[in-house]
Every structure is written in C-alpha cells, then in structure tokens.
Amino acid sequence: MSAQAQVNPHHFKVKAAADASIAEKEAEKNSKADFCFCASAMAPHADEEALRTMVDWLDWVSTYA
Secondary structure, three states: OOOOOOOOOOHHHHHHHHHHHOOHHHHHHHOOOOHHHHHHHHOOOOOHHHHHHHHHHHHHHHHHO
C-alpha cells in the first residue's frame, strides 16, 4: 500500500498565477506537464513564495530542455 501524496495547500493559487505569467509558446509545452503539481508534491510544506520559485524554475528549465 502506498501513502497518499501530500500536495501543497498553495498549489491552485500558485498554478493560476504561474500559468498566467508564461508566454503562449511556452504555455503549450507547459500544458503537457503540470510543473506546479510536481513542485507541490516535492515540497508540500513550502510557503507560497517558495512554491512559486520552484514552479518558475521548473518552467524555465523545461523551456531549454
């Protein structure tokens, strides 16, 4: 049995803000991967600012990958 993953409580607010801030070209690529969920699962207790930094970094890395 696996434990249920904890997701950061700021997930939906940060996801909406992060999705709104990326360019249309990157938005298409971003729609295929939920980087906010990934960051939320990796850091379920991070504050909103730290979570947003993680999401922005993952978005940036995916742009050049």
